[in-house]
Structure formats: structure tokens, C-alpha cells
Amino acid sequence: MVYTGGGLSSKIPVESTSSSSSRNLGLVVAMTQKHRPPHVLTVAGSDSGAGAGIQADLKACAALGVYCSTVITAVTAQNTVGVQGVNAVAEDFVEAQLRSVLSDMQVDVVKTGMLPSIGVVEILCKSLKEFPVQALVVDPVMVSTSGDVLADSSILVGFRGELFPMADIVTPNLKEASALLGGVELKTVADMHFAAKAIHDLGPRNVLIKGGDLPASLDAVDVFFDGENCYELRASRINTRNTHGTGCTLASCIAAELAKGSLMLPAVQVAKRFVESALDYSKDIVIGSGPQGPLDHFLKLKSSVNSSSRGAAFNPSSLLLYAVTDSGMTKKWSRSMTDVVKAAIEGGATIIQLREKDVETREFMELAKACGEICRSRGIPLVINDRIDIALACGADGVHVGQSDMPTRVARALLGPEKIIGVSCKTVEQALQAWADGADYIGCGGVFPTSTKANNLTIGLDGLKTVCLASKLPVVAIGGIGIGNALSVMDIGAPNLKGVAVVSALFDRECVSSETRKLSDLLSTAK
Numbered sequence: 001m002v003y004t005g006g007g008l009s010s011k012i013p014v015e016s017t018s019s020s021s022s023r024n025l026g027l028v029v030a031m032t033q034k035h036r037p038p039h040v041l042t043v044a045g046s047d048s049g050a051g052a053g054i055q056a057d058l059k060a061c062a063a064l065g066v067y068c069s070t071v072i073t074a075v076t077a078q079n080t081v082g083v084q085g086v087n088a089v090a091e092d093f094v095e096a097q098l099r100s101v102l103s104d105m106q107v108d109v110v111k112t113g114m115l116p117s118i119g120v121v122e123i124l125c126k127s128l129k130e131f132p133v134q135a136l137v138v139d140p141v142m143v144s145t146s147g148d149v150l151a152d153s154s155i156l157v158g159f160r161g162e163l164f165p166m167a168d169i170v171t172p173n174l175k176e177a178s179a180l181l182g183g184v185e186l187k188t189v190a191d192m193h194f195a196a197k198a199i200h201d202l203g204p205r206n207v208l209i210k211g212g213d214l215p216a217s218l219d220a221v222d223v224f225f226d227g228e229n230c231y232e233l234r235a236s237r238i239n240t241r242n243t244h245g246t247g248c249t250l251a252s253c254i255a256a257e258l259a260k261g262s263l264m265l266p267a268v269q270v271a272k273r274f275v276e277s278a279l280d281y282s283k284d285i286v287i288g289s290g291p292q293g294p295l296d297h298f299l300k301l302k303s304s305v306n307s308s309s310r311g312a313a314f315n316p317s318s319l320l321l322y323a324v325t326d327s328g329m330t331k332k333w334s335r336s337m338t339d340v341v342k343a344a345i346e347g348g349a350t351i352i353q354l355r356e357k358d359v360e361t362r363e364f365m366e367l368a369k370a371c372g373e374i375c376r377s378r379g380i381p382l383v384i385n386d387r388i389d390i391a392l393a394c395g396a397d398g399v400h401v402g403q404s405d406m407p408t409r410v411a412r413a414l415l416g417p418e419k420i421i422g423v424s425c426k427t428v429e430q431a432l433q434a435w436a437d438g439a440d441y442i443g444c445g446g447v448f449p450t451s452t453k454a455n456n457l458t459i460g461l462d463g464l465k466t467v468c469l470a471s472k473l474p475v476v477a478i479g480g481i482g483i484g485n486a487l488s489v490m491d492i493g494a495p496n497l498k499g500v501a502v503v504s505a506l507f508d509r510e511c512v513s514s515e516t517r518k519l520s521d522l523l524s525t526a527k
């Protein structure tokens, strides 16, 4: 099965260290040439709207950690409404681009998209014979999702006669599969099985019939045929207008995985999962006014909370009234955590920290998600105490860690540059270390004795001031702070002391919102 043996793969010069199976070639290359990243060359059209074509291919490969070079076959004027114009690149210049890349850059896998003329197909096949690569992924693009023609039917001859027999996989959508088979109707998953087998007869080693255009009531089912077995690959259908570019993305992801050394079926499965989650992450973005928005390949790198509630950088003024939740108190007063968070924000809390010491992971996640939605809709950052995994999974704005939790440097590496990281510090050394390790703020205390934390050393206002004056980061004071002493804390005379963090003073009270409001009003009078 897959792209091993025969066809293009057999033309790869086999290195002396290589095993006899070209299936392992990617691995061997990765081991013997440590500094050469896996490399996909896409031969496709440019989409000015950047949802499909070359732009989608670049983004998909980048998202999967694979280098992507580009041969541009056509430039399209395209947006979310449709294709307004196509300007094919002169054939001899497509050839020049192919030669430039293939003769120099050690391409692992070639992926094709829009090939606007039979002449381009011929040039491509000739180039691939001169410069063989490990695998060829052919996305037989003919019509855009908007219904505009990107290659006329004369291209079918080139596909059938020359390109398909060289291909390790071809990935037609329903319309393209139908055109390849002379116009047969393809409407059901059973029809897709038939089409996969019939297109396999045209020469490619594997076929994937894409079911994005199946009725909306069905799962997004694709049918994969490797010459022996037919597999139905299922994903839940994401309800979104942002499906422009899914086909290009899928094919590029397959190419990227093959370039890393994957077998064909696993490569297709990874690609399908990538498309499904990219669609899910970008289902609500609004780009353009037409019926077909682009999916966003990188959205999952940002968090959903992050993208709408935070600006580009952490704003230290959000530390002013820092509310730290406590499930014990919430239970004691028979309240739900989400109501408590809503009440605190209503009363003027400027940041929420979810601090759950005793709940199961699953429950913590659900809670974090629900609180994340509340915070996001109100423009208030949410940080999670201790649990980097929960923060990542629920798309929180960041975490707050203590001295015995995950080291700040590691947390920063996991969370990336944009998330908020706060660190509890009692000493100047800890504060300087937090800064060096990439924290955004420090929590300093316990300033006063507190019942919330057992055996917690109290550092007093003097200790707080010492740490603040040495700290290069903004500080929020914590520990036994409430309405009675908040102003004495804010008045210590340290410009980087940005606020107070409170637990009992808000949450162990009869009315959370009014207690928060009182403290908020008081803090607004601080110098």
C-alpha cells in the first residue's frame, strides 16, 4: 500500500544507509541529514483571499512544521464572494520555477493544486521525471467552492493520461470525481466507494474521495481506497461558512505528513483531523462578506478567550482588583462558581483567577470553560491556578503558578509568548527569577495572616514593599487583604504595585457583587 515501491518512489536514489523499503526513507533522511527539514513543493494557483491555493498550502505546511516551496501556476483575483479573474502564468515560466526549486532544494513531496492548462500538466510530468521526488499528491482542482472554473475540462485528458499514473494519491471532491468519471452522479457514501475504485483504475496508487459536499445532515465522510481496501474516514461536520480552502489544506497536510516519513493512510488521517479542528477553531471568524469564508490554519495557536478579550499584550492595570475563587466558600454559601464569577465581575473585579485545589480534572475543565465564556464576554482576563494543561485546554488567558508548581520557564515554553503568567513570590530573589523566566506579573504575600492558605509565612507591608521595589515586574499583593486594609497596602509607595488579590473578602460574604463593588470603589480612590 501507500507510496512505497514502484512509481515515483522507485526513482528515488536510494542512499547506502537506507533500508530496502522506501517507506523508511523519510526517517533515514531525517537521521542522516539532521538540518534539512521535510520539504513539500506545492504547484498551485495563488488565491488573493488567501483561503485556498498557494496561501493555504504554505499555512498548512507551516502549521505541521514542514518547509513549503511554491511554483505558482496562475494568479487568481478571488475573495469570499468568488473568483473575479484568473491570470495563468506563462507555461515556460512555470517550467522555470519548477526547475529552480527541484534542481536545488531536495524536495521530498510535490503537491499539485490548480493546473490551469494541459500544457502545465505536461511540463510538470516532464519535470518530475527529470527530478524524481518521494511522493506526488494530486488535488485535481477544477472548480472552486464558489462554482468558478479554475481549469476547463480539457485538463481531464492530462490528468488521466499522464499525471494520475504518477500520483501516489489523488484527492478529488465529489464534483471533480464526477467529472473524472464522465459525469456520473455521486451523491451517497456508497457512490463514493464506487468512484474511489473507478478513479484508482486511472493509475494513482491511492484515491481519496472528499465528501465535504455531501448533504449537510451527514458527517464529513471521505472514502479512501488503496487498491485493496476501502476505508470511510469520518469527521463531525462543522457548521460554518468558513470552508474555503479545506481541499487545498487537506492535500497539503497529506503531503506534509508524507514528507515527514508517514505512511499514506496515517498521513490522510492526520490531515483530516487537522482540517476538522481548523474548521472548528475558525467556525465563528468573520472574514469577508461573501458566502465562503476562509478557514484559519493558525487559530488554534491562539486561545479563543485570548483572541477576543485581550489586546496584544498583558495590561498590568488589570491587576487592580484581582479576584481569586475558592470552591470551599462557594459551596459553603450554596452558590455556583459561574454565578460567583459573574457577581465578582459585575462588582468590578478586573481579573479572575480560578483556584481549584480539590476537583477532578474533568470537572475543572468544564468549570474553566464555562468561566472562560463569562470572562470573555465581559472582557475580563481569566487565569488558572497551577494547571497549565487546563489553561491550554480551555483557552484561558494564562496561569498563576507558585514556587513549587511547574517552573515558569517551562510554563512559558508550553504556553507561548502571549499568555499571561503570574508567579507567587515572597522574596526579591524569587521576583527577579520570575522576571528572568518570562513571567508577566508577580503575586506577593501573604501580606497579612490568612485563613485561605495554611502555614503561609506572612511578610507584612515591609516585606511587600521590599519585593515591589526590587521587582522588575508589576505586583499584585495577596494575603488577608480586604476592605479594612486595602488602602494601607496600596499606599506603601511602590509604583509597580498594581492591585490587590482577594479571596475571602469577596467570596466568603453574603453578597459577592456588592462586596466587590465596595472594594472596587475603595481602590479607585487609591493614589
Ligand SMILES: Nc1ncnc2c1ncn2[C@@H]1O[C@H](COP(=O)(O)OP(=O)(O)O)[C@@H](O)[C@H]1O
Residues within 6 Å of the ligand: 145, 172, 173, 174, 210, 211, 212, 213, 220, 221, 222, 235, 236, 237, 238, 239, 240, 243, 245, 246, 247, 248, 250, 272, 275, 276, 279
Ligand atoms: N463542514 C465540514 N466539517 C468537517 N469537515 C469538512 C467540512 N467541509 C469539508 N470538510 C472536509 O474537508 C476536506 C475537503 O473536502 P471538500 O470540501 O469536499 O473538498 P474541496 O475543498 O476540494 O471542495 C474533506 O476532508 C472534507 O471531509
Ligand SMILES: Cc1ncc(COP(=O)(O)O)c(N)n1
Residues within 6 Å of the ligand: 044, 045, 046, 047, 052, 053, 054, 076, 078, 113, 114, 141, 143, 144, 145, 146, 150, 243, 244, 245, 246, 247, 248
Ligand atoms: C487558486 C485556487 N486554488 C484552489 C482553489 C480551490 O479551493 P476551494 O475548493 O476551497 O474553493 C481555489 N479556490 N483557488
Ligand SMILES: [Mg+2]
Residues within 6 Å of the ligand: 145, 212, 243, 244, 245, 246, 247
Ligand atoms: Mg471545499
